Amino acid sequence: MRFYVVTVLPEIFGSFTATGLVGKAIAKGLVGVDPITPRDFTTDKHRTVDDTPYGGGSGMLMMPQPIVHAMEEAEAREQPRSGTRPLRILLSAQGDRFDQAMARELSSHAALTLVCGRYEGVDERAVARVDREISLGDYVLMGGEVGAMVIVEAVSRLLPGVLGNASSIVEESHASGLLEGPQYTRPAEFRGDKVPDVLISGHHAVVARWRRREALRRTLLRRPDLLTHAPLDASDRKLLAELERELAAAKLLGPVGPATLAPDDEG
Numbered sequence: 265m266r267f268y269v270v271t272v273l274p275e276i277f278g279s280f281t282a283t284g285l286v287g288k289a290i291a292k293g294l295v296g297v298d299p300i301t302p303r304d305f306t307t308d309k310h311r312t313v314d315d316t317p318y319g320g321g322s323g324m325l326m327m328p329q330p331i332v333h334a335m336e337e338a339e340a341r342e343q344p345r346s347g348t349r350p351l352r353i354l355l356s357a358q359g360d361r362f363d364q365a366m367a368r369e370l371s372s373h374a375a376l377t378l379v380c381g382r383y384e385g386v387d388e389r390a391v392a393r394v395d396r397e398i399s400l401g402d403y404v405l406m407g408g409e410v411g412a413m414v415i416v417e418a419v420s421r422l423l424p425g426v427l428g429n430a431s432s433i434v435e436e437s438h439a440s441g442l443l444e445g446p447q448y449t450r451p452a453e454f455r456g457d458k459v460p461d462v463l464i465s466g467h468h469a470v471v472a473r474w475r476r477r478e479a480l481r482r483t484l485l486r487r488p489d490l491l492t493h494a495p496l497d498a499s500d501r502k503l504l505a506e507l508e509r510e511l512a513a514a515k516l517l518g519p520v521g522p523a524t525l526a527p528d529d530e531g
């Protein structure tokens with residue numbers, strides 16, 4: 265899969281594409297990250313990509329022409345590779361909120377063009393030429409580059425061969441609609457805190473049941489909203505009912521929803 269990143273700061277992607285699992289995926293030819301700078305499509309000697317907003321106002325806006333040209337350059341590069349037009353995505357605080365389901369949907373495309381805004385944003389005529397706008401969350405970043413990296417990571421790790429252990433995709437948070445439960449590695453005891461006995465019992469079925477219960481517990485406490493859509497079977501619902509009683513008795517779950525741990529309860 266190929267990611268074309270339209271950015272005025274292509275150097276940001278240097279170590280990102282050279283290291284970690286993204287670097288390995290690129291080295292294996294599973295993923296490509298191709299920064300394209302709109303400055304290459306300017307016509308003046310200063311390679312200007314921004315200008316003041318019509319009607320006044322603070323800051324500068326990215327001009328439409330260099331961005332649209334850069335998106336078209338991505339399409340020209342992708343044509344001989346997959347024969348498809350990359351989905352045009354603008355990173356924007358006003359877009360649809362990025363989540364795991366969206367990452368999964370995007371991973372079905374052969375290529376994406378991720379347009380990173382900077383300054384006060386992007387001229388609306390460039391915005392009108394993207395297929396979708398995606399937001400990382402309800403806050404404002406300085407530019408879209410970090411968002412583009414988030415999308416590259418979240419999407420790439422869903423592609424076959426990118427992660428060493430394919431089952432981690434199945435078991436992790438959000439994959440099954442639940443948060444993942446607590447996990448432990450060596451040592452078996454750290455500053456008096458022991459790894460739960462069940463995890464060293466060697467009984468796979470018991471471990472699996474414990475993990476499911478802890479995933480349900482954590483989701484109930486931290487993100488009960490996820491339970492509305494999570495695919496739960498009859499045994500999950502039974503576990504959930506048990507957990508609700510248990511947590512309510514420990515006053516961790518109020519009558520109208522889960523309470524947070526009071527500082528005194530944190531041990």
Ligand SMILES: C[S@@+](CC[C@H](N)C(=O)[O-])C[C@H]1O[C@@H](n2cnc3c(N)ncnc32)[C@H](O)[C@@H]1O
Nearest residue numbers: 355356357381384385399400404405406407408
């Ligand atoms: C300073 S922001 C511009 C914010 C813009 N004036 C607004 O009110 O929506 C510059 C660029 O950062 C990126 N950006 C900022 N916040 C973002 C978010 N929450 N998600 C994705 N991209 C974001 C966008 O590409 C945006 O064009």
